[in-house]
Amino acid sequence: MNQHAPSSQSVDTRPLVAIIGGGPAGLIAAETLADAGINVELFDAMPSLGRKFLMAGRGGLNITHTEPFEDFITRYGERSAQMLPMLQNFDANHLRLWAANLGIETFVGSSGRVFPREMKAAPLLRAWLHRLRAQGVRFHVRHRWTGWEQQQLTFETPEGVRSVRADATLLALGGGSWAKLGSDGAWYPLLEAVGVLLQPLRPANCGFITDWSELMQSRHAGEPLKGVMLSCTDPQGKHWQQKGELMLTRYGLEGGLIYALSAPIRDTIETQGSAVITIDLIPDRSEQQLLKALSKPRGSRSLSNHLRRQGIKSIQTDLLREVLSAEQMQDMAQLASTLKSLPLTLTATRPMDEAISTTGGVDFSAMTEDLMLNKRPGTFCAGEMLDWEAPTGGYLLTACFASGHHAAKGVMKWLAAENRL
Numbered sequence: 479m480n481q482h483a484p485s486s487q488s489v490d491t492r493p494l495v496a497i498i499g500g501g502p503a504g505l506i507a508a509e510t511l512a513d514a515g516i517n518v519e520l521f522d523a524m525p526s527l528g529r530k531f532l533m534a535g536r537g538g539l540n541i542t543h544t545e546p547f548e549d550f551i552t553r554y555g556e557r558s559a560q561m562l563p564m565l566q567n568f569d570a571n572h573l574r575l576w577a578a579n580l581g582i583e584t585f586v587g588s589s590g591r592v593f594p595r596e597m598k599a600a601p602l603l604r605a606w607l608h609r610l611r612a613q614g615v616r617f618h619v620r621h622r623w624t625g626w627e628q629q630q631l632t633f634e635t636p637e638g639v640r641s642v643r644a645d646a647t648l649l650a651l652g653g654g655s656w657a658k659l660g661s662d663g664a665w666y667p668l669l670e671a672v673g674v675l676l677q678p679l680r681p682a683n684c685g686f687i688t689d690w691s692e693l694m695q696s697r698h699a700g701e702p703l704k705g706v707m708l709s710c711t712d713p714q715g716k717h718w719q720q721k722g723e724l725m726l727t728r729y730g731l732e733g734g735l736i737y738a739l740s741a742p743i744r745d746t747i748e749t750q751g752s753a754v755i756t757i758d759l760i761p762d763r764s765e766q767q768l769l770k771a772l773s774k775p776r777g778s779r780s781l782s783n784h785l786r787r788q789g790i791k792s793i794q795t796d797l798l799r800e801v802l803s804a805e806q807m808q809d810m811a812q813l814a815s816t817l818k819s820l821p822l823t824l825t826a827t828r829p830m831d832e833a834i835s836t837t838g839g840v841d842f843s844a845m846t847e848d849l850m851l852n853k854r855p856g857t858f859c860a861g862e863m864l865d866w867e868a869p870t871g872g873y874l875l876t877a878c879f880a881s882g883h884h885a886a887k888g889v890m891k892w893l894a895a896e897n898r899l
């Protein structure tokens with residue numbers, strides 16, 4: 479369908495599908511369509527593809543998780559029902575097989591998380607793009623989608639504005655964090671303008687702000703708190719608890735554990751203005767054991783020395799000082815109970831652009847089950863731009879792959895129904 483394509487020369491009567499967004503969701507959609515012999519042109523605003531995917535690779539690229547499917551699906555919380563059909567057709571096993579087919583061996587880490595053997599995204603992305611090119615997918619970088627003009631897609635390119643007429647379009651534009659990698663959420667007003675129901679983009683898997691003292695900031699910013707237990711209660715009164723690692727920063731908390739509970743904490747801050755979390759700093763010692771240890775004669779030792787002798791680290795002592803008065807600091811029962819349940823008030827999330835992922839975006843009610851926009855027949859959406867969220871652990875990428883695959887299948891069904899296949 480050459481008169482549609484921006485750069486092709488030869489006569490091609492196959493339908494043209496325009497995919498906009500070259501992250502994992504757009505790329506797997508391109509693969510699914512190209513596998514079926516469909517003519518695919520993929521556009522991306524950035525000078526190269528998969529930049530956020532490459533960034534995910536810096537942390538080892540936790541691509542999926544091996545827990546049983548019935549547990550896996552619960553990670554999508556309120557959106558589990560919507561994600562179910564997508565993940566049933568493209569689950570963790572499917573993703574590992576797919577990677578293996580690309581020559582990328584994966585392994586299961588101790589927590590059940592799955593990583594490529596090389597712990598990097600670049601070899602996988604390179605092999606993938608190579609295979610897509612061989613399948614005939616054409617890439618157009620530096621093409622920023624700016625909306626529609628009648629039935630044509632419009633792009634800003636270094637050569638000026640370009641219009642493309644496609645038989646179907648698949649948007650995989652990402653969420654609203656790490657704008658410098660391409661996912662800037664600038665698509666939001668474009669879809670809003672055509673009446674698509676969207677939920678506000680909000681940070682997910684994000685850091686939080688708390689009001690540390692100067693001492694805390696100067697002494698402990700950048701220090702990890704390993705093996706601690708974090709508890710919080712969401713606005714519906716549900717209690718959340720998880721063990722893991724936190725990272726203290728100048729402004730508050732980052733790290734896997736706070737990301738894991740970021741949704742209930744964020745929701746509490748949104749409804750109540752702040753959220754109080756509690757941290758068990760020493761989960762493997764009971765309060766009684768701690769009290770017994772701390773009650774040993776102190777002699778002439780300073781409190782810090784006394785606590786250190788009883789196995790309390792300086793970061794833990796300084797955290798106690800953050801929440802207890804000088805008088806309370808002398809009360810060993812108070813210290814023991816606070817070590818087991820340190821209350822911290824979090825006042826805000828860190829800015830959305832810093833978040834690992836975002837929630838919000840295209841509301842599921844704005845799409846058919848095949849992820850086609852009701853307001854724009856022939857236009858499908860996939861990936862992080864849809865309104866779902868999940869913790870880290872490989873659930874984000876798996877859902878991006880699964881939804882990209884699902885939307886591509888939807889495109890094929892729609893083209894067939896329109897007699898264009």
Ligand SMILES: Cc1cc2nc3c(=O)[nH]c(=O)nc-3n(C[C@H](O)[C@H](O)[C@H](O)COP(=O)(O)OP(=O)(O)OC[C@H]3O[C@@H](n4cnc5c(N)ncnc54)[C@H](O)[C@@H]3O)c2cc1C
Nearest residue numbers: 499501502503523534540623651652660661861862874875
């Ligand atoms: C630091 C970090 C670490 C992460 N680690 C993990 C991990 O280990 N495991 C995991 O599961 N997930 C991880 N993630 C999340 C994961 O990378 C994302 O969820 C995933 O990349 C989203 O895929 P996507 O295809 O929906 O969108 P993206 O990967 O964001 O791709 C969207 C693409 O659309 C393009 N685009 C946007 N707007 C336009 C426009 N108007 N015109 C043209 N092109 C446009 C962008 O340039 C971009 O290439 C991590 C994220 C970050 C930031």
